[in-house]
Amino acid sequence: MGASHFQMELANLAKCLLLGFMILWIQIHGNKGCFEAERSALLNFKKFVVSDGADVDHLLSSWVDDSMSDCCKWERVTCNSTTSHVIELFLNNTRQHDIDSESFYDDENIWFIKLSMFQQLKELRNLNLSYNVIGGFIDYDEELKKLETLDLSYNHFNDSILPSLGALTSLKSLILSWNWMEGSFPSKGFERLEDLDISSNWFNKSILSSLGALTSLRTLKIGWNNMEGSFPIQELNNLKNLEMLDISYNRFNDSFSFEGLCKFKSLVELGLGGNQFSGPLPECIGNLTNLQVLDLSFNQLSGNFQSVVSKLTSLKYLLLSGNEFEGLFSFSALANHSKLELFLLSSGSRRLELETEHPTWFPTFQLKSIALSNCNLNVRTRAIPSFLLYQNDIRFIDLSHNMLFGMFPSWILRNNSKLQVMNLMNNSFTGTFHLPNYKHDLHMFDISSNNITGVLPKEFGLVLSNLLRINMSRNNFNGNVPSSISEIQELYIGFIP
Ligand SMILES: *[C@@H]1O[C@H](CO)[C@@H](O)[C@H](O)[C@H]1NC(C)=O
Ligand SMILES: *[C@@H]1O[C@H](CO)[C@@H](O)[C@H](O)[C@H]1NC(C)=O
Ligand SMILES: *[C@@H]1O[C@H](CO)[C@@H](O)[C@H](O)[C@H]1NC(C)=O
Ligand SMILES: *[C@@H]1O[C@H](CO)[C@@H](O)[C@H](O)[C@H]1NC(C)=O
Ligand SMILES: *[C@@H]1O[C@H](CO)[C@@H](O)[C@H](O)[C@H]1NC(C)=O
Ligand SMILES: *[C@@H]1O[C@H](CO)[C@@H](O)[C@H](O)[C@H]1NC(C)=O
Ligand SMILES: *[C@@H]1O[C@H](CO)[C@@H](O)[C@H](O)[C@H]1NC(C)=O
Ligand SMILES: *[C@@H]1O[C@H](CO)[C@@H](O)[C@H](O)[C@H]1NC(C)=O
Ligand SMILES: *[C@@H]1O[C@H](CO)[C@@H](O)[C@H](O)[C@H]1NC(C)=O
Ligand SMILES: *[C@@H]1O[C@H](CO)[C@@H](O)[C@H](O)[C@H]1NC(C)=O
Ligand SMILES: *[C@@H]1O[C@H](CO)[C@@H](O)[C@H](O)[C@H]1NC(C)=O
Ligand SMILES: *[C@@H]1O[C@H](CO)[C@@H](O)[C@H](O)[C@H]1NC(C)=O
Secondary structure (H helix, E strand, O other), X not given: OHHHHHHHHHHHHHHHHHHHHHHHHHHHHHOOOOOHHHHHHHHHHHHHHHHOOOOOXXXXXXXXXXXXXXXXXXXOEEEOOOOOOEEEEEOOOOOOOOOOOHHHHOHHHOEEEEHHHHOOOOOOOEEEOOOOOEEEEEEOOOOOOOOOEEEOOOOOOOHHHHHHHOOOOOOOEEEOOOOOOOXXXXXXXXXXXXXXEOOOOOOOHHHHHHHXXXXXXXXXXXXXXXXXXXXXXHHHOOOOOOOEEEOOOOEEOOOOOHHHHOOOOOOOEEEOOOOOOEEEOOHHHHHOOOOOEEEOOOOEEEOOOHHHHHHOOOOOEEEOOOOOOOEEEEHHHHOOOOOOOEEEOOOOOOOEEEEOOOOOOOOOOOOOEEXXXXXXXXXXXXXXXXXXXXXXXXXXXXXXXXXXXXEOOHHHHHHOOOOOXXXXXXXXXXXXXXXXXXXXXXXXXXXXXXXXXXXXXXXHHHHOOOOOEEEOOOOEEOOOOOHHHHHOOOOEEEOOO
């Protein structure tokens, strides 16, 4: 009897304890709202933006000064779901300018911000301040010790901010593209950087020696700067982990520095486009078998690239347009490039010939973009490349200026339902034009200067109702323009059948 009474007491006690624990647990974990200090730091930032004259009603409208409002749920804010600390802030284009308009960069849009406004955000890992036209920092913040990614692209910063950024000791990824920087780049403080993007500034190549000291770098983008002459590749010799190097659209002009590039065996992306590199492509490039992206376009490269390119079977994007290549390139060399998505070789070089039919081969790839304009394609047979019969994912195709002969390939449009741009101008295609039997999303269509006959199908404008640009002039169409053309909005027509 006494024993069972004692058992009941014990059970009650256990219930009480359990309830107590539950209440305590809810108090500790249930309120997952953000921290007050972080909330008010964010509100201060909003006040600052607003005081700058921005439109308060539309700007950061979920950031409200209400103690019940959980700042982890605000727009542009990410918290760690366990700790509830703010870890990411997407303050890109905070003032919501039209970044495509020319006035975006007007001097009157330049403003200055205090980095110290973020100092309460002690766990911040990722800060995006891109597209803000910021002219500089009024002060710096030594506190952002955990910041790993800082995106300052599309602003008006000059290089005077660089030494202070070196104090951000956890920084791994720094994006400074589209600013107004020139002068030198301090290597001190940036030793841990893994990704650096300084493209579209005014740096000259004297900074390469400091960049060469950043031995943790995996990606380095220095395109669109003010660099010219020979490319001092030896300055980068210590960057053993480099996976992506982009030096495109400078004015580098030598022919030898490629050899030095071949030592970077981990390279996955290499962008050399838009320089003045000359001479034949060195064979050793074929040893960079990890390459997925190779952009050599718009240089003055000569010789034949077949043996190099055929070894690079990991390639996804291969850009070769606008060079002075020579000799015969047989497309069969790409037969086993199963990852290839983009192949651009619009040439203009009279001495290059492209053959797609001999020897016989079958593609293992599904291309998304292909440009073979003006490159002496199949000069003997004048046949449209038959590997295209196996493609059904093409979005962009340009086979213009090739003297190709045969029935107009309406099947390209029918087979590739995602096709957006189709340019077959200045060939010798004959026969009639057939529409696909479904509504197609094609945007741009140029089949001018061929020999296509017949009447245009009357459903033309219904099937291709998303066309923005069309040119069918200089063919042998007869009959009238079908009235369904009027279904197409915003059409830009060069259309004199
Ligand atoms: C959130 O914080 C916990 C504890 O500090 C950490 O283990 C986890 O990796 C963090 N998660 C994210 C997404 O940062
Ligand atoms: C800011 O950047 C993020 C990440 O790229 C993007 O998802 C978001 O749309 C951008 N916000 C604005 C206003 O541009
Ligand atoms: C920052 O925002 C811009 C603009 O939306 C975006 O393009 C960029 O990828 C973002 N940066 C990072 C590091 O996420
Ligand atoms: C760099 O920007 C700062 C403002 O952040 C300005 O005071 C300084 O004059 C600028 N320096 C140059 C060389 O333009
Ligand atoms: C490159 O920039 C550095 C630092 O601003 C300058 O001292 C040097 O004269 C510049 N070199 C050239 C060739 O313009
Ligand atoms: C390369 O550019 C430098 C500097 O612009 C120039 O002095 C030199 O003559 C050029 N060399 C060649 C081979 O074009
Ligand atoms: C490619 O690498 C192999 C093995 O590392 C080497 O023997 C060969 O000489 C290299 N080829 C070229 C053209 O550099
Ligand atoms: C592609 O791979 C097949 C099968 O492994 C092989 O027979 C053929 O020679 C390869 N083609 C090229 C161009 O490397
Ligand atoms: C493309 O169309 C041609 C002609 O109708 C057809 O033989 C071929 O199988 C089609 N290819 C694909 C990938 O749909
Ligand atoms: C048409 O293409 C040929 C090469 O096939 C080229 O020589 C010619 O200049 C092109 N015509 C026009 C008007 O572009
Ligand atoms: C078009 O066909 C006509 C008649 O068959 C021919 O005379 C003319 O040369 C052809 N034009 C082109 C551009 O192939
Ligand atoms: C249409 O194509 C013809 C011949 O290819 C060209 O002369 C004409 O300028 C083009 N028209 C438009 C509007 O692009």
